[in-house]
Amino acid sequence: MPEQPAVTPVELPAGVVLRLLHPGDGPALAAAYDRDRDHLEPWEPARPAAFHEAGYHTARIPVLLLEHGAGRAVPLVLVRDDAIVGRLNLTGIERGAARSAHVGYWLASDLTGHGVMTAAVQAGAAHARDVLGLHRLQAATLLHNHASQAVLARTGFVRIGLAPQYLHIAGRWQDHVLFQRVLSDDPA
Structure with missing residues (x-):
């Protein structure tokens, strides 16, 4: 299996850096999810109690990095002052x-x-x-997640439809708005 291209860290506003997930990020990732539990719960699947423990993420990270190595995903973290403050993931990569x-x-x-x-x-x-040579990205948001929809609009995504009962979020199947960005239309 060919080695995947490197992910160059990117400096973002507010002193945040976007970088590839590291094998030792388990404790910091658990702390981040626990710190923002109330903020994240309405937008995510129901999580087991262990999800907020370092061991859960420490065990999961090697799987995510294998997915990256196989070219199926790019698991990224947003870091500020050595604390994880967010995630950005490219998943389900299709060639x-x-x-x-x-x-x-x-x-x-x-x-x-x-x-x-x-x-x-x-x-x-x-x-x-x-780097990956992809043509298209897709994203989905809950109908009432206007902040996420605004991020997508600002970054060139366009609304392409509605997916009824698309994902099981916050304990129930919920409708989602679908967005796409055709990367091959981007100026080089």
């Missing part, structure tokens, strides 16, 4: 005729509204286009 991926992200509540996630999504899209 062949599709050359596409899904984008998912979250950001610590105290950093929202400062352009951090907009810059992170832009950097992720540039990596997908310029």
